[in-house]
Amino acid sequence: MPAVLLVLAACLGGLRVGAERLRIIDAAAESARLAAVGEPVSAPAERIGAEVVAVRRTGETVCVSLSTEVPVLGLSLPARSTACALAGIDP
Secondary structure: OHHHHHHHHHHHHHHHHHHHHHHHHHHHHHHHHHHHOOOOOHHHHHHHOOEEEEEEEEOOEEEEEEEEEEEEOOEEEEEEEEEEEEOOOOO
16 A cells, blocks of 8 residues: 555656646746846746746847756756747847
């Protein structure tokens, strides 16, 4: 019975990591869009408890990287995401 509970806890932890991964992907995309129009990028990251790792501009592209830790079964698993957006061009 304890083995079954351990496997169940591991499966639920995996679902939690997957859900957090989706949240950080969405927040990174929103942060990249905000950076592309010159707005502060930290609000979407703060909303989910993540931190902005990097903001890079390369030509017309702006990329934002976010990172957070997801606790699962006493372990702290990293969740990271990078998203890019095309910066607006002034005429």
